Amino acid sequence: MNHWLIAPIAIPLLGGILQTFMGYAPISLRRTLAITTSVLVLVASIVLVGLADDGSYRVYAFGNWQPPFGIVLVLDRLAALMLVLTSVLAVFAHIFSIGGADEGNRQFHTLFLFQIMGLNIAFLTGDLFNLFVAFEVLLIASYSLLMHGGGTIRTVPGLHYVALNLVGSAIFLIAVGMIYSVTGTLNMADLAVKIPQVTGENLALVKAGAMMLLVVFGLKAAILPLCFWLPKAYAKATAPVAALFAIMTKVGVYAIIRVYVLIFGEGAGELASLGMDWLFPLALITLAMGVVGALGANNLKTLIAWQVIISVGTLLAPVALGSEAGVSAALFYLLSTTWTVAGLFLVAELVAIQRGSAGDRIVTAPKMPHRTLISVLFMIGAVSAAGLPPLSGFFGKVLILKSVETGPQMAWLWSVLLIGSFLTLIAYSRAGSILFWRTIDGHIKPPEPMKGVVSVSTGALIGLTVVIVAFAGPINEYTVATAAQLFDTSAYTQILETPVFGGKN
Incomplete structure (x- = not known):
């Protein structure tokens, strides 16, 4: 077994425990x-991407129990991609926090690292129950992080x-429990x-359990009508x-x-593509609702929170169609929108700090200090989020449009x-013009x-949206290979027959 597989889990766990006693x-x-721990997680994730890029599955069986028994971690291209996505985001968010956002809670860094650990467990686990455990770990940490700052x-x-x-x-x-009772x-x-x-x-019992799982995952993803909690929660964090x-x-x-x-893919017999006929229209409605929310937002953080919902609808629509090209x-x-939205949340905080009592509200106010720098960062993030060329959001949306076959769904x-992209551009243009250009005479608190x-x-x-464009070719090749590996389900099931010792596992 390759012990690198436990590094993205063990490193934040040990770092969080140390923070607890400090x-x-x-x-x-x-x-x-804290920053050292986050950087080490990033290094481990990069190593795992290198390992996963050969297209093979690597298994780490705790206690040397042969799958399907015991706790098992599975590394493939998708898991490695999600690990790098998370660790890069975590490093920059963590660096931002030491500018003062981590003050007021002695256990902020503990919770932050445990959140990273929970996310990494979710991406590496090869077991549905351990996916539930991962959700609980990251959610417990997120409850406290959401309340960080008081008020x-x-x-x-x-x-x-x-x-x-x-x-x-x-x-x-x-x-x-329903699925386990049958299988x-x-x-x-x-x-x-x-x-x-x-x-x-x-069959009916498993189908009911699978549809309940889809509801749970839809809640985590914030699909309509399970998304209305998100804008206020994210905007106030x-x-x-x-x-x-x-x-x-x-x-x-x-x-x-x-x-x-x-x-529940193509090889699942009567349960194949379960719920996907519902997921596609819900994804489009979610996208549309996110655009409406963005147009009506009265502050920048709320606008960006609605952008999260827009991105969820955009992501799940091609996924629901069930093709390799769509995935x-x-x-x-996903790579582009996650980093872009995260960067925009940080930009919104810079705006709020620089505008005094006006904060990030989309209202006219006296000219803010450092307006040029902040406006450029906002423009880059907004252009990518709206999907305009030449930034990464444009390439992502073009690939999604090209992935759909001719027909009503197209x-x-x-x-x-x-x-939706056009109206999103209007929302960002409105916000940017008011925040950065429609200034009034007067003074704000320094x-x-x-x-x-x-x-x-x-x-x-924010600059990562440009980096993605620079490496668009290799990244696209990786995502194409990832989708191909995902749809070759027979290769995944072979881990049941692979010894936990020796080889690539």
Whole structure:
């Protein structure tokens, strides 16, 4: 077994435990340890991408139990991509936090690292029950991170977030119980083998469990009508937390891709493509609702929170069509939109700091200091989010449009996506023109100096949209190979027959 597979989980776990006992240590020491831990997770993720790029599956079986028994981690191209996506985001959000956002809570870095650990477990696990455990780990950390910074403005959105996710966790547990009662397993590879064999009365029970899982993953991804908790919760969170939360909805998207391609894909017999005929229209409606919310937003953070919902609808529409090209395009867009939205949350915080009492509200105010730098960062992020050339959001949306075959679904997707992109551009143009150009005479309270770590981390995260364009060819090749590997489910199920010792596992 390759022990690199546990590094993205073990490193933040150990770092978080150390932070727990360092609550009263000097904040500079805690910050140094936190950033070092995040960078080490990034290094481990890059190593795993290199390992996964050969197209083989690598398995880490805890306790040396042969799959499907015991706890198992599985590394493939998709898991490696999600690990790098998360770790890059976490590094820059973490660097931003040491500019002052981590003050007021001695365990901020503990929670941040445990959140990273939960995310990485979700991407590496090869078992549905351990996916449930991963959701609980990252959600427990996210509950506290959402409340970080204090104030009653976070109480109600936080309560809605907690209540809905607790309901989702209960449904998840019931769903996996129903599936286990029929199949006798929750190992994903084993389920991919046994689900096609389900017949008779058991078919309805498994179908009900699978549809409940889709509801849970839809809640995590924030699909309409399960998305109304998100704008207020994300808009009220502190900037580095909101930036990290940009990956949270993508966990739901990842779970849908993983489970409904591998387990309920084309080889699942009567349960093949379960729920996908519902998912496609819901994704388009979610996209449209996100655009409406963005147009009506009265502050910048809320606008960006609605952008998260827009991106979820854009991602799930091609995924629901069930083609390799659609999944590949969605993965390219996922990389772009996650980093872009996270960067925009950080830009919104810079705007709020520089505008005094006006904050990030989309209203006229006196000219802000550092307007040129912040406006350029906002413009780059907005252009990418709206899907305009020449930035990465444009390439992602073009790939999605090209992935759809001629027919009614093509007409719906093209119409909603193109009109939605145009209206999104209007929303960002309105916000940008008011915030940066429609200034009024007067003075604002002198803002605090913009710290280097804050501006550099924001600029770096926004700049990744340009980096994606520069490496668009290799990235697209990787996502195409990832989609091909996902749809070759027989290769995944072979991990059941591969010894846990020796070889590439």
